[in-house]
Amino acid sequence: MTASPSDPGTGAVGGFTDAFTVCAVAAATSAAVALGLVPRGKPQMTGGPHVH
Numbered sequence: 864m865t866a867s868p869s870d871p872g873t874g875a876v877g878g879f880t881d882a883f884t885v886c887a888v889a890a891a892t893s894a895a896v897a898l899g900l901v902p903r904g905k906p907q908m909t910g911g912p913h914v915h
């Protein structure tokens with residue numbers, strides 16, 4: 864198999880692009896899950912020491 868320099872899906876650049884895409888999708892998924900886990904509204908009082 865011969866790879867042409869104009870083909871972006873081959874070599875180190877293609878591998879970097881694939882890795883970047885996987886990481887970007889993982890980050891977006893993590894952000895969406897985090898938004899779902901964070902409760903909406905006023906933060907609850909924990910009863911801990913108050914810093915002013």
